[in-house]
Amino acid sequence: MIFRTLRKAFPYTIPIFAGFWFLGLAYGIYMNVSGFSFVYPMVMSLIIFGGSLEFVAVEMLLSPFAPVQVFIMTLLIQARHLFYGLSMLDKFKGMGWKKYYLIFGMCDETFSINYTADIPEDVDRGWFMFFVTALNHFYWFSGATIGGLIGSHLHFNTEGISFVMTAMFVVIFLEQWLKEKRHISAYIGLGVSAVCLIVFGPDSFMIPTMIAILSVLAILRKPLEKQEVTEK
């Protein structure tokens, strides 16, 4: 039964395998050439499990010790996870001990798969999401460790393969789009993020984006809920 669930979950994670191995290798190589032992990417990929922060953490480790700055930076980079938690409150209900691991391992990709996947009826939801999380965690961990171990000896042309992540989010966006009746929220997500990106620039647009999305949704609550009632 559990093995069958693993087999059902695996195909969903194949694009992430490609993306995480590439990015994980790149991260391990980056740590390797920055003068760190492979133990660093190995441990960090295991206990942080958040790609963009781990790249920034390399810079932090090479700079003078600044704990407060590190903590604030971490919160700023990772704040989007708050949104994932809010979206998963219901789906993680009653998952028992698995819930803690599901929350621990909820990176962008894992959240997106676990939120949108059509989990077959005869498969245990908890185990399905557990395997998606664990497989992704393993891909990232193994990629980072291998990159840290043999990074400086690797030479191959994989320019552009990181686009696999963009393509995956486009597909997930479309899947969600095809499933929902009204697309107002999707428009808000695209529009607000694009405007904030233009206004605040690539390094500091995420926090304003999140605040703006929440504000717009709060303002639209009454009309949206009214529409829901009339549709029923």
Add this chain to the structure above:
Amino acid sequence: MTVTQQMVTIGLCVLGTMLTRFLPFIVFSENRETPSFIQYIGKYLPSAVFGMLVIYCLKDVSIFQGTHGLPEFLSIAVTAMLHLWKRQMLLSIAGGTVCYMLLLHFVFI
């Protein structure tokens, strides 16, 4: 940085990350009724979040310089068309990525 300082730095990265992942579940526990505003947000947020993630992936693309984001937008179009046509997740993602890599290697060198 000493090894201890490195460990503190990594520890703070872990702590900050876990705070952002666990906080909603700590504030809105299973045992209590989730406030209706949070239920509403939880329902409407995901579509907005997926839109936000697409933009997030494209944040370093500059429209006014270099390739003007053409390889990215063409490949996204290919991904989306493949997906609307066959609705096979792996096919759409692989097709879009291969398209992007080919564009980078042969067209926008």
